[in-house]
Amino acid sequence: MNPLWSNIFSKKKQEESLAFFLGTVPVFAELSPKELHQLERLMHARDYAPFETVFEQGDPGSGMYVIRSGKVQVFSRNINKEEEELAVLGPGDFFGETTLTAPAARTAFVRTLEQSVLIGLFRADLLEMVQKQADIANKILMMLTRIMSERLLASNTEIIRLKTALENVNHHDE
C-alpha cells in the first residue's frame, strides 16, 4: 500500500500513546491499560522551551510532573544565591510528588535544559479521582506511599550513617 494512505488509516501505535508511556512510570505501574486511558484524560501535557523555569523554591506546589521528553535540572540556591545542582532528570523520571497529597511550598528550583514535554498530575485532579474513580486513585496513592516510604527509609539510613561518621570524627579529634 502507498505509505501515505497507510499513515492516514493506521491508528497511533500503542507504544507511542501517552497511556502506554504512563504505564512505564513507577507511580502508575499498577494500573491496567483501561485505567491508564482514564488517567490520561486527567493529566496535563505541557510544552516547555529550553531553560524555562518549571517552578521556583517557595512556589505553592500542587502536584507532580512526569518527564515525557527532554531533560530538567533540579537545583537549589545557597546563602550566596549561587546555584547548586541536585539532579538532572530525563524521560520517565518524575518530580514534585511530595506536594501531590498535601499543599506545601516547593523545596527546590526546577528548570528545563532542552525542549521538553512535562505531564502534570495535580492535587485537584487527584481529589476528583478519589471521588469518581476511587480504585485508580487507590492504586496511585499506594504506589506513591511505597515510593515515599522507600525514600524515607533511605534518608533515615543516610542520617544514621552521617551521625556515626560525625561521632567518629569527634572521637578522632579528642
Place this chain on the structure above:
Amino acid sequence: MSSLPNSSSRKGFTRAQLIIFYLVMTLSLATGLALYTSATNIINLLRTATAGLFLPVLLSLILTFLLDPPVRYFERKGFNRTLGIFFVYILIAIIATLLAFWLIPYLDGMWSSLKTDLPRYTGKITGLVNELQNYLINKAPYVTEYDLPGKAKALAQRIAADILVETPKSALLIGSLMILVPLFSFFFLRDGHATIRKCVALTPNRHFEMAHDLSFLISRQLSEFIRGRIIEAFIVGLVVAIGLSMTDIRYAPLLGAFAGITNLIPYVGPIIGMVPGILIAFADLGIGGEFWWIVCVYILIAQIIVDSFILIPIFISRVSNLHPFIVIVAIIMGGKLSGVIGMIIGVPVASIIKIAVQSIMQYRHNFSLTRGEYEQE
C-alpha cells in the same frame, strides 16, 4: 511670506513634513473615532444578540450545579457521564410529570380564584390606608393636603393589573425556558468540566499550576454556595407553605414559593417575602389568633428557628456574609441591569465575586508565609 520657510526650517520642519504631520494626526483621529463608534456598535449588537440568553443561561448554570451531585453518583457507579446525565434527566422527567398531573388542576383553580380575589385585596388595602389617614388627621390635621388613599389605590390597582396581565404572557417565556434550560444544562453538565480545563490550559506554564488549583478551589466553593442557597430557599419556602396551610389562609403554596424565592436576597428578602402573606391574612382573617400565628410562622419559625439556627450553620457557614451596604448596592445595580430578576440574582452574584476574591487572597496568603520562611534561610 518669505519668512515662513525660514522660520519652519529653523524649527526643523519643512512644509512637506508639516503636511504629513497634519495628515497623520487627522488620520489617527479619524481611525480613533471610527474604532470607537464601531466598538459601541459591536457592543450594542452583542447586547441585542445575547438579550434573551441571559436568563436561560443563568438558570441552566444553577441547574447544572444542582444536578452535578446526582450525575456524579451515577458516574461513581461505573456509568459514563453522558449516560449518567440521561438517567438523571429521565428521573426528573418522571417526577415532573407526576407533579404536573397533581398540580395543574390545583393551580388552575387557584388562578381563577386569584382573579376575583386580587381586586378585593386591593380594595381592602385602600380601605386600610383610608383608615390610617383618618387616624392621622385626628392626630395631625395638616396631613389632609396629601392624597394618601388615592395614591395607595392607584398603586395597588396597578400592581394587581400587572399580576393579572403579565402572568399569562410569561407562560410563553416559561415554555421557551422549559426547552432551553434542560438543553443548556445538558451541555454544561457534559462538557463544562472539559471547557474549564481547556481555558485553564491556556495560561502560561509558569502560572498554570496556580490557575489550575485556584479554578478547582473556586468552583468547589461556588457549587457548595449555590447548592446551599437553593436548598435553603426551598426549605424555607416549604416551612412557610406548611405553616400557612395550618390556617384558613388561601394560596398558602403560592405564598410559600414567594417567601422561598425572596429568601435568596439576604436582609431585605425575607421582609418582602412576608408582605403579601401578612396582607392577605389581614384582609381575609382579620387580626386574631390565626393572624398572629401567620406572623409567627414567617418571622419566628421560618426565619429565626429554621433559617438562622438550622439552615445557615449547615449550608452557608463556610462563606462569610456580605456587608449590608454591599447587599443594598448589589440589589440596586442588579435592578438597574435587569429588573426584578436582576434584584434577586444581584446579591448571589456579589457573593460569587467575593468567594473568588477571597479564595485567591487566601491562597496567596498561605503561600506567602512559607515563601518568607525560605527567603529567611
